[in-house]
Amino acid sequence: MKKITTFLIVFFFSIKFYSQDPIFTQFYNVPEYLNPSFTGGNEGSEMGIINRTQWYGLDYGLNTQFFYFNSYFDDFNSGLGMSILNHHESITRYNFTQLNLNYAYHIQLSNEWFFYPSITASYGMKDYSFDNLLLEDQILISQGIININTNDPFISNDGVSFFDMSAGFLVFNENLWFGGSIKHLTSPNISFQNEGGQVKLEQFMSIHGGYKIPFSTRYARDDFNLYLNFNYMKQADFDRLDLGTYIEFNNISFGVFGVLAPTTIDADSHKFTSINLMTNLNYRRFTFGYSYDLSLSDLRGTKGIFEISISYNFNSLFGKGPIPCGCK
Secondary structure, three states: OOOOHHHHHHHHHHHHOOOOOOOOOOOOOOHHHHOHHHOOOOOOEEEEEEEEEEOOOOOOOEEEEEEEEEEEEHHHOEEEEEEEEEEEEOOOOOEEEEEEEEEEEOEEOOOOOEEEEEEEEEEEEEEOOHHHOOOHHHEEOOOOEEOOOOOOHHHHHOEEEEEEEEEEEEEEOOOEEEEEEEEOOOOOEOOOOOOOOOOEOOOEEEEEEEEEEEEOOOOOOOOEEEEEEEEEEEEOOEEEEEEEEEEEEOOEEEEEEEEEOOOOOOOOOOOEEEEEEEEEEEEOOEEEEEEEEEEOOOOHHHOOEEEEEEEEEEOOOOOOOOOOOOOO
């Protein structure tokens, strides 16, 4: 079948690049995306949204949004939540949307320790927008025109939908937390070919944790804490480790994270890929977050990556939850 170079580029991107999950620098502000066990883990109910803008210095726009709502059900010792992920690439007009339903069961192991196992059911849709491509049989050289119609059957196969499952766990007390999650337990097929196509969505593993060190001040009403957090992620041959710290004083916090690539893909791969700066501001029941990723690799000319987030925490509609862990 006749294809032009643009089609081939999109084809290989679809297999190699778009099978990788979006990630967020502010994983501590959207912990439900990191691990479904955080569902209902805050004291009460919570909703929030985050926007990630990547490499805006190029003509290659890459944007990701994540919205969530979750609450604790006191009568069932459970957290229940829903979230929507949207990921869009401007050049190829590729779009990925996923709806998630999360459930976490809250188990109190002792007076101080909690254990939250969890599961997620998801419905995803990937749209490749092949109708925006110019194919060879549309170029009528003899007539000097572009035909709006094409006989290529792939044009009608520009989208795919799938069902997916994820799971996670979380162990924590007031100052220490550790957890893990695995996404795409079903390894869904995301090939755009109706017959014979096999492109499996690789499983995404994350191991994460942190420690909160409280400090005393002259005034009892002051809240002064130091957080040490890490997040290791792996999908197929690619992995990433976020390691950093931030200081929280009353309603404002500042921090820095370093991003490492533990596994070397090739000889030119960078081990230390970026330094990520972050700040949070708490105002009443709102939390506002901003982060900027300063690239240290060959992507320095892309102007980096920035994220803006906002969340709102309110009294649970279904009963007050336990003390939240020190991840946020």
